[in-house]
Amino acid sequence: MGKQHISDKEHILVCLSSAPSNPKIIQTAAAMAKAFNATFSALYVKTPASESMTTEDSERLLANIRFAETNGASIVTVCGDDVAFQIAEYARLSGVTKIVIGRTVIGKRKFIGKPTLTEKLISLAPNVDIHIIPDSDAVIAKGKKRLFEKPYFAKLLKGLTVSAAVLLLSSLLGYLFSSLGFTEANIITTYMLGVLITAILTKSKICWVFSSVASVLVFNFLFTEPKFSFLAYGSGYPVTFVIMLAASLIIGGTTEKLKTRERQATQTAYRTKILFDANQLIQKASDEAEIFRVTANQLEKLLNRNVIVFNEKAQKVYVSQAESTAADISLDCEKIAWQVTKNNVKEGKGTDIYPESDYTFFPICKNGKNYGAIGIFVGEKPIDSFNESIVVSVIGECAIAIDGFINAKERERTAVLAKNEQLRANLLRSISHDLRTPLTSISGNASNLLSNGNDIDDASKKQIYEDIYGDSLWLINLVENLLAVTRLEEGRMNINLTTELVGDVITEALKHIHTKSEKQKITVIQPDDLLLAKMDARLIVQVLINLLDNAIKYTPSDSQITIAAKRNGETVCVSVADNGNGIEGEQKSRVFDMFYTGANKIVDCRRSIGLGLSLCKSIINAHGGEITITDNVPHGAIFTFTLPVGEIEIHE
Numbered sequence: 042m043g044k045q046h047i048s049d050k051e052h053i054l055v056c057l058s059s060a061p062s063n064p065k066i067i068q069t070a071a072a073m074a075k076a077f078n079a080t081f082s083a084l085y086v087k088t089p090a091s092e093s094m095t096t097e098d099s100e101r102l103l104a105n106i107r108f109a110e111t112n113g114a115s116i117v118t119v120c121g122d123d124v125a126f127q128i129a130e131y132a133r134l135s136g137v138t139k140i141v142i143g144r145t146v147i148g149k150r151k152f153i154g155k156p157t158l159t160e161k162l163i164s165l166a167p168n169v170d171i172h173i174i175p176d177s178d179a180v181i182a183k184g185k186k187r188l189f190e191k192p193y194f195a196k197l198l199k200g201l202t203v204s205a206a207v208l209l210l211s212s213l214l215g216y217l218f219s220s221l222g223f224t225e226a227n228i229i230t231t232y233m234l235g236v237l238i239t240a241i242l243t244k245s246k247i248c249w250v251f252s253s254v255a256s257v258l259v260f261n262f263l264f265t266e267p268k269f270s271f272l273a274y275g276s277g278y279p280v281t282f283v284i285m286l287a288a289s290l291i292i293g294g295t296t297e298k299l300k301t302r303e304r305q306a307t308q309t310a311y312r313t314k315i316l317f318d319a320n321q322l323i324q325k326a327s328d329e330a331e332i333f334r335v336t337a338n339q340l341e342k343l344l345n346r347n348v349i350v351f352n353e354k355a356q357k358v359y360v361s362q363a364e365s366t367a368a369d370i371s372l373d374c375e376k377i378a379w380q381v382t383k384n385n386v387k388e389g390k391g392t393d394i395y396p397e398s399d400y401t402f403f404p405i406c407k408n409g410k411n412y413g414a415i416g417i418f419v420g421e422k423p424i425d426s427f428n429e430s431i432v433v434s435v436i437g438e439c440a441i442a443i444d445g446f447i448n449a450k451e452r453e454r455t456a457v458l459a460k461n462e463q464l465r466a467n468l469l470r471s472i473s474h475d476l477r478t479p480l481t482s483i484s485g486n487a488s489n490l491l492s493n494g495n496d497i498d499d500a501s502k503k504q505i506y507e508d509i510y511g512d513s514l515w516l517i518n519l520v521e522n523l524l525a526v527t528r529l530e531e532g533r534m535n536i537n538l539t540t541e542l543v544g545d546v547i548t549e550a551l552k553h554i555h556t557k558s559e560k561q562k563i564t565v566i567q568p569d570d571l572l573l574a575k576m577d578a579r580l581i582v583q584v585l586i587n588l589l590d591n592a593i594k595y596t597p598s599d600s601q602i603t604i605a606a607k608r609n610g611e612t613v614c615v616s617v618a619d620n621g622n623g624i625e626g627e628q629k630s631r632v633f634d635m636f637y638t639g640a641n642k643i644v645d646c647r648r649s650i651g652l653g654l655s656l657c658k659s660i661i662n663a664h665g666g667e668i669t670i671t672d673n674v675p676h677g678a679i680f681t682f683t684l685p686v687g688e689i690e691i692h693e
Contacts (some may be wrong), residue, residue: 125161189394211235249293540687596621
């Protein structure tokens with residue numbers, strides 16, 4: 042046989058049921074999937090009859106689902122009352138090429154002419170190969186013993202009581218109609234209405250079937266001649282009885298189907314809402330703890346069961362508040378959670394690993410990365426396959442959110458590291474360039490003094506001393522800025538606020554200012570000599586030095602620099618203005634950025650490395666103030682910063 046070119050396109054579907062023979066069918070389908078290297082899916086169709094399934098059948102169904110999972114099948118659960126249609130529709134939408142079913146689920150129904158499941162599938166999915174696995178020893182569990190189970194018998198007895206009460210009311214209403222002269226047709230409608238009410242109020246098919254049959258018999262007994270007997274003189278009565286019975290059965294059956302579909306639609310809508318809300322709330326979560334909490338809350342709403350959440354280190358991060366006890370949450374849970382996180386597989390109740398536990402644990406994982414485990418209390422009531430698929434979906438959303446959150450933090454950390462690295466590179470490049478000029482100047486002047494000190498006149502010596510002093514002050518200011526920037530990056534800049542005289546701080550800053558040109562004039566304007574402000578004087582002096590140094594460097598030698606201070610409400614405004622070339626509009630928003638030096642040409646031989654103004658902004662913001670830049674009309678720039686007003690404390 043030649044190589045099949047379509048083997049990679051094969052999709053094999055096995056039908057799940059509670060039948061004892063289902064594992065054999067699953068095993069056969071798994072072998073076929075392996076042989077064809079095909080996609081393997083297992084489908085369970087949840088019908089109205091599934092809700093009346095016995096405990097034994099439910100356990101067997103869950104065991105079959107687990108067996109399919111073990112054999113590599115993807116479990117799919119759908120709802121509907123037409124099994125063949127649901128199978129065919131899923132096969133069409135999922136590209137299934139082969140369907141594997143067992144003989145136990147395809148036997149003829151009791152109604153003559155009713156097509157088998159195989160016949161329906163052939164009709165609905167003619168392009169799909171259907172493989173029937175014979176099993177002569179298979180037994181179909183139909184729940185024959187269910188009637189004798191105490192809970193079911195109690196519900197049935199209650200339903201029959203309701204049916205009898207409705208039948209009695211229908212008969213009383215029929216007597217009323219009869220006494221008023223209404224026809225038998227009107228009385229028949231009351232009994233059919235009673236069947237409808239019975240089907241609505243009860244949950245068992247037996248109840249409305251009983252109501253249908255009993256309605257015909259009671260009508261015959263009470264309202265047909267001869268009354269109080271099951272005989273009927275009229276020749277048309279048998280037909281009437283048959284039509285009445287048929288109509289009652291149809292009404293009851295239709296009502297039950299509508300109730301079932303309404304219930305399924307409500308459950309589906311609720312589950313869909315749970316999934317939607319989970320997605321929305323998880324996306325809004327701000328951290329991992331909130332993601333875990335939201336996920337657990339949504340699962341509690343869905344299942345009405347206790348939930349435990351463990352992180353990747355098997356540490357409890359969430360425990361349900363409802364009925365959870367120390368006995369429920371034992372050390373075994375932590376052990377199981379650790380195993381689930383490590384192995385990335387479901388463990389606990391309902392599995393082959395730690396089946397004695399009261400909890401079933403699901404892994405929280407994404408792309409092979411494990412983020413923890415979620416334990417759901419099971420006890421004696423296992424989670425059905427449909428709800429389990431919702432649980433897996435919600436946990437999947439949780440894993441995606443945590444993965445995204447961690448990746449976002451990693452990207453942020455990487456961006457910060459890259460930014461810091463860039464800042465360091467810029468800093469080193471700027472320092473290496475800018476230190477060279479003043480150090481060369483200091484070294485040259487010192488060498489000149491050492492070599493030719495006796496031959497240099499006093500005026501030249503004084504100029505050399507002033508140059509060395511000016512370069513030294515520039516280097517000291519640079520080092521102070523660098524140290525301050527380092528403290529800011531490390532979060533070690535402590536603000537020691539005290540009440541200080543603004544005038545004294547300005548005077549102290551002027552002592553550190555050196556200009557080569559005596560033509561530059563610095564003026565201080567302070568209306569109030571006793572103007573007080575809360576500040577760290579050392580840091581504010583540094584701010585003023587940087588602003589003044591900036592004004593000196595970027596203005597001509599004949600410029601006017603003005604320092605002004607005044608009170609404005611609860612703040613003190615300090616400004617440094619110059620009448621230089623000013624700063625263009627597009628540059629104003631960037632002058633406080635670190636390493637930004639602008640486009641203006643510096644009048645002396647040194648250039649700025651762009652730390653001063655950035656540092657000023659950080660210091661002023663740390664004081665709770667603001668620093669701004671405006672134009673000095675007609676030309677120039679004004680730097681203004683604010684500080685909180687200080688008050689003198691008098692101790693008596």
